[in-house]
Amino acid sequence: MISLLIICLAVLLIITGTLKLKIDPFLMLLIAAIFSGLCFGVSPSDLVVLITTGFGQTLSSIGIVIVLGAVIGVFLEKSNGIRHIVTTILSVFGNKNAGLALNVTGFFTAIPVFCDAAFVILSAIPKALSKKTGSHVIFYGVSLATGLYAAHVFIPPTPGPLAAAAILKVPLSDLLKYSFLVAIPVSFVGFVSASFFKSNTAVSQDNISGLEVESLMETNDKDLKFKWAYFLPILVPILLIGVASFFSIKESSVSILKSVFLFLGNPIIATLLGVFISYLLSWSTPKEQKNGWVSEALKQAGVIILITGAGGSFGAVLKSIDLSAIINFNSANPYLGLLLSFLFAALIKSAQGSSTVAILTTASFVLPLLNSFGIGDSIGRLFTVLAIGSGAMTLSHVNDSYFWVVIKSLGLNVRQGITSFSLATLFQGITGIATVLVLYALLQ
Numbered sequence: 239m240i241s242l243l244i245i246c247l248a249v250l251l252i253i254t255g256t257l258k259l260k261i262d263p264f265l266m267l268l269i270a271a272i273f274s275g276l277c278f279g280v281s282p283s284d285l286v287v288l289i290t291t292g293f294g295q296t297l298s299s300i301g302i303v304i305v306l307g308a309v310i311g312v313f314l315e316k317s318n319g320i321r322h323i324v325t326t327i328l329s330v331f332g333n334k335n336a337g338l339a340l341n342v343t344g345f346f347t348a349i350p351v352f353c354d355a356a357f358v359i360l361s362a363i364p365k366a367l368s369k370k371t372g373s374h375v376i377f378y379g380v381s382l383a384t385g386l387y388a389a390h391v392f393i394p395p396t397p398g399p400l401a402a403a404a405i406l407k408v409p410l411s412d413l414l415k416y417s418f419l420v421a422i423p424v425s426f427v428g429f430v431s432a433s434f435f436k437s438n439t440a441v442s443q444d445n446i447s448g449l450e451v452e453s454l455m456e457t458n459d460k461d462l463k464f465k466w467a468y469f470l471p472i473l474v475p476i477l478l479i480g481v482a483s484f485f486s487i488k489e490s491s492v493s494i495l496k497s498v499f500l501f502l503g504n505p506i507i508a509t510l511l512g513v514f515i516s517y518l519l520s521w522s523t524p525k526e527q528k529n530g531w532v533s534e535a536l537k538q539a540g541v542i543i544l545i546t547g548a549g550g551s552f553g554a555v556l557k558s559i560d561l562s563a564i565i566n567f568n569s570a571n572p573y574l575g576l577l578l579s580f581l582f583a584a585l586i587k588s589a590q591g592s593s594t595v596a597i598l599t600t601a602s603f604v605l606p607l608l609n610s611f612g613i614g615d616s617i618g619r620l621f622t623v624l625a626i627g628s629g630a631m632t633l634s635h636v637n638d639s640y641f642w643v644v645i646k647s648l649g650l651n652v653r654q655g656i657t658s659f660s661l662a663t664l665f666q667g668i669t670g671i672a673t674v675l676v677l678y679a680l681l682q
Contacts, residue, residue, distance in 0.1 A: 241559065244277040245603070248552075249586070252599060256592065263595045264541075267548035275555045285555070292554025293547040300400040301543050303410075306509040307395030308539035310471045311352065312531045313516035317523065319468040320347055320360065326465045336367050337381040337436065341429040344385025345421070349393050349472050352538070353386040354643045361647035376435040376658045379648040384428020384662050387640070391593050391627040392421040392670075395475075395509060397542040398597040398630060402623045404546075405553050405601040406608070410505045411479050412620050420624050420673045424631075427669040431662035471516045475508035482508075545594060553602030572618060572682075573675055575611025576625040579604050580671040583629025591638040596630040621678045625671055632667025635660045 248270040255266035268289070275285040314320050323343060331339035340363065347356045364378030394400045394410050394417070403413050482503020485496045501507060520528060579600060587596035604622060608614040613622055634641045635656060645655035 241278070244274060245556070247277075248274045249599060249603070252595070253586065256595065263592060264544045264548045267545065267552045267595075267598070271548070271552040271555045274552070275558070278555070278559050280555070280558060288554045288558055289551040292551040292557075294550075296401065296404050296550025296553070297543060297547045300404045300505075300546065303395050303400060303505050303509050304397055304543055304546070305536065305539040306506070306513050308535040308542075309532055310509070310512045310516050311356075312535040312538070313513075313520060313528075314347075314468065314471060315356075316527075316531050317516075317520040319471075319516075319519060320356070322465040322468040323347060326469070333367075333371070336371070337373075337377055337432060338429055340364065340367075340378055340382040341385035341425055341432075344382045344387075345389050345425045346469070346472060348386040348389035348396065349476075352396070353383075353390040354640045356386055357383055357640075357643055357647060364648060373437065374435045375648050376650065376654065377432050379644065379650075380432035380435070380658050380662050381429045383640075383644045383659055384432065384666060385425045387631055387634070387663065388421045388425035388428060388666065391597070391631045392417040392424070392624065394505070397546055398594045399623060399627055401546045401549055401594070402597050402601040402626055405550060405598070405605060406619045406623055408616075408620050408623050411482060411503070412616070413623060414476060414479055416620060416624060416677065417627075419677060420628070420670055423673055424628070424666045424670045428662050428666050431665050432658070435658055467519055471512040471519070474515060475505075475512040478503045478508040478511065479505060542594070546598065549595075549598030549602055552599070553605055556602055557606050559606070572612040572678065575604075575608070575613045575618070576621055576674060576678065577671065578611070579622050579625045580629040580632075580667075580674075583626045584632040584667060585629075587630045587638075588633045588635070591634075591641075593630040593634075593638075593640075597626055600626045600629065617678070617681055621674055624674045628667050628670030628674060631663055631670065633660060634663040 251273060252263070252266045252270050255261040255269065256263050271289055271292075272285065275288060276282075280288065314323075323346060328336060328339045328343075331342070340360075343360070344353075344356070347360070360382060361379070364375050364382055367373070367378045368375035390396050391398055394403065394413060399413060399417065400410070402408075403410055478499070480503075481499050485499050485503070502511070517528065582603065583596050583600040586599050587593055601623070604611070604626075608619060608622065611618075613619065636642075636652065641655060641659065644650075644659050645652065650658070
């Protein structure tokens with residue numbers, strides 16, 4: 239009971255520090271790791287080793303990928319690649335299905351770009367469509383925001399799923415195979431939730447001019463010839479990792495072809511190729527300007543890397559004690575383990591607002607308990623990551639920075655945001671865990 243109390247106090251310390259005292263999550267995760275270790279009786283010298291080792295081991299597998307993913311995102315933003323992706327998807331779906339088009343746009347855009355930054359970049363599109371069609375801006379805005387959110391919590395190289403995969407030792411190739419199966423219905427449920435606001439009267443559009451509307455919805459003929467190329471920095475790494483996964487499980491003798499694809503499909507190499515493609519797509523941009531883009535990406539990635547590493551430190555301290563002996567779930571079935579992982583992540587998310595912190599904290603907490611839950615095998619760990627992602631998106635509200643990005647960018651008040659976007663994220667989280675449980679049952 240004392241050990242359980244220590245763990246609860248450590249989690250409460252993270253929530254209180256980040257939510258009430260506004261202390262950076264990186265510092266609070268380190269403080270929680272030190273607090274937990276000392277309370278568990280770990281010697282100061284051993285505690286320092288645990289913290290530094292946990293930090294380094296977590297980042298050894300994903301630190302470079304986070305940086306490279308940030309570089310791809312910044313290049314797509316600065317070179318107008320995101321706008322090309324938007325216009326391409328709109329041309330496929332048509333203006334009548336623009337809400338679904340924005341949902342799909344958000345889904346693909348959030349794979350390399352952080353969802354809050356991507357929403358700011360694309361936020362004028364919902365306003366423009368609302369003014370053009372007369373449908374409520376909430377319909378288009380929530381469609382976009384929920385599409386972004388679905389990819390953000392499930393699909394690498396976004397930091398949350400990357401970190402959870404590293405902590406729970408899940409290969410990224412396995413995570414990619416199943417994360418899309420969960421994220422796609424979750425994204426679509428966000429669109430369905432947004433559709434209830436489609437026929438309402440449009441709200442204020444912040445004086446967007448007709449000229450701005452046309453510039454957002456159209457590109458010149460030269461651009462249109464190459465617009466599909468802007469999908470390549472996103473799709474090529476995903477495809478290479480998937481092909482490498484196929485070769486890694488295929489029982490065959492070692493061949494040159496297999497060795498090549500296993501090398502190219504390594505997440506670091508695959509993402510680096512995505513960066514190289516991003517460079518090629520912006521070939522006409524001056525070198526000095528592109529160097530500035532890389533510097534901006536490094537600044538963005540640095541914050542995420544520090545938080546991710548601190549989460550690994552906290553997890554290493556918790557792993558140093560035998561939680562499975564303290565909390566005996568030997569009689570629990572795997573579905574209860576997945577459900578508890580979801581609920582814990584949802585609790586942390588709703589309490590302190592950050593999906594990434596919720597994912598890191600929950601992954602660190604459940605790691606020593608996986609065998610007791612009955613989900614310590616490779617499939618169990620994989621679906622635990624997906625269950626945690628489902629919980630970490632459940633009920634985004636006033637303590638979540640992404641909530642404020644969405645409602646402020648769309649010109650909504652808090653009540654409108656809670657009844658539309660927050661409610662949509664609740665439905666998305668429930669859909670996510672339901673999909674996880676069904677897929678897990680089918681694979682057993």
